[in-house]
Amino acid sequence: MTTATPVSLNEAVLHEALSGLTAAPQKTLSPWLFYDDRGSELFEQITDLPEYYLTRTEHALFATYADDILREFLTPGAPASRAFSSPDPFTVAELGAGSATKTGLLLAAATRLQPNLLYQPIDVSASALEAAESLAANLPGLHIHPQVANYVTEPYQLQHPANSARSNGNGHQSGALGPDSRTWDSQDAPGAPSSATVSSSPKVGSSGLRARVLALYIGSSIGNFSPHEATTILRRLRSHLQPGDALLLGADLAPSAHKPVSTILAAYDDAAGITAAFNLNILARLNRDLEADFNLDAFIHRARWNAHDSRIEMHLESLIPQTVHIAGQRIHFAQFETIHTENSYKFSDEALHHLLARSGFTPTRTFHDPTRSFALTLAHTL
Numbered sequence: 001m002t003t004a005t006p007v008s009l010n011e012a013v014l015h016e017a018l019s020g021l022t023a024a025p026q027k028t029l030s031p032w033l034f035y036d037d038r039g040s041e042l043f044e045q046i047t048d049l050p051e052y053y054l055t056r057t058e059h060a061l062f063a064t065y066a067d068d069i070l071r072e073f074l075t076p077g078a079p080a081s082r083a084f085s086s087p088d089p090f091t092v093a094e095l096g097a098g099s100a101t102k103t104g105l106l107l108a109a110a111t112r113l114q115p116n117l118l119y120q121p122i123d124v125s126a127s128a129l130e131a132a133e134s135l136a137a138n139l140p141g142l143h144i145h146p147q148v149a150n151y152v153t154e155p156y157q158l159q160h161p162a163n164s165a166r167s168n169g170n171g172h173q174s175g176a177l178g179p180d181s182r183t184w185d186s187q188d189a190p191g192a193p194s195s196a197t198v199s200s201s202p203k204v205g206s207s208g209l210r211a212r213v214l215a216l217y218i219g220s221s222i223g224n225f226s227p228h229e230a231t232t233i234l235r236r237l238r239s240h241l242q243p244g245d246a247l248l249l250g251a252d253l254a255p256s257a258h259k260p261v262s263t264i265l266a267a268y269d270d271a272a273g274i275t276a277a278f279n280l281n282i283l284a285r286l287n288r289d290l291e292a293d294f295n296l297d298a299f300i301h302r303a304r305w306n307a308h309d310s311r312i313e314m315h316l317e318s319l320i321p322q323t324v325h326i327a328g329q330r331i332h333f334a335q336f337e338t339i340h341t342e343n344s345y346k347f348s349d350e351a352l353h354h355l356l357a358r359s360g361f362t363p364t365r366t367f368h369d370p371t372r373s374f375a376l377t378l379a380h381t382l
Contacts, residue, residue, distance in 0.1 A: 001146045021331045031224045031342045040125040042278040051266040057374040059102045065367045066109035072365045073246050090212035095151045096221045097121030099131035115141040124150045158240040160211045218250030223345040234359035246380045254346040258371040268303040276301035292326040314342040
């Protein structure tokens with residue numbers, strides 16, 4: 001398993017905590033801080049909640065359309081009724097992979113097309129990636145190269161296989177990549193000159209076929225970021241891709257007649273209190289990692305709908321006036337003051353297409369559930 005370590009994790013957590021909690025007028029914490037091991041466990045529990053329709057709906061889309069997604073990726077515009085095979089070797093990569101439960105449906109379809117398939121999951125949680133690695137046990141021919149990295153703040157790599165993957169016998173990729181990879185070396189910290197080698201033209205493997213990459217960014221993770229941040233993340237991903245590659249973007253859609261705001265709010269404020277525990281865990285993490293002294297009983301989880309910006313906002317509200325200590329600094333809270341911990345933007349199809357276009361992608365097909373609650377949008381590189 002590859003790990004990106006441009007700076008120590010605690011240094012990154014400290015910087016994020018102090019910059020966010022001293023911000024005015026609104027204190028904030030970045031949502032990537034949710035995903036330590038405990039946070040990742042809690043999020044997996046959230047995805048199984050009856051109120052959390054996002055995972056269930058997206059899972060159904062993969063179960064229904066996995067073959068169609070691959071057909072559109074590999075042979076855009078081909079009739080759905082026509083049998084197809086993979087004209088080129090390809091690999092599947094994923095940002096924020098987590099345990100990759102939904103992705104397994106797509107990988108099963110992909111391995112039917114290409115018996116030796118390289119899957120490249122990237123996630124900040126090593127424990128979640130260990131769960132993703134278990135996919136190889138049920139999909140012979142699947143080779144997994146996991147990377148522990150925060151894809152927002154740390155460098156990561158996408159490999160472009162020149163030919164079908166070769167296994168080293170333990171389920172991992174070995175030796176098939178050669179020069180046809182875009183890689184960052186271990187000294188490529190954010191802001192430093194990159195030693196990456198970039199090609200502006202499609203790679204050609206020993207078979208004479210173009211290597212292709214299908215990059216997944218699903219789970220509506222894109223909704224956790226402001227429009228500017230989302231564009232930056234997708235442009236960075238685009239810089240790893242080549243002509244002929246594609247992105248599959250999963251996004252939750254805005255309220256509609258079939259999807260009232262109450263349904264969306266319930267997904268972020270469940271009756272069992274799992275989302276509340278997930279939100280409060282961000283403070284527990286600061287206590288664990290930075291020896292802060294947050295009293296978790298003095299904060300409460302709040303979920304709000306911001307109609308103007310078409311987003312759910314998650315906050316932690318201080319129940320009393322209090323002072324918290326972090327790394328020698330005193331952080332004061334007034335009663336009812338909040339820490340804004342997460343946004344979850346809800347999109348229209350038009351907004352998604354604009355986001356993809358300004359990030360260097362051309363949307364080619366969108367897959368919806370029957371109530372148009374969620375969208376999987378396939379977009380090829382410009």
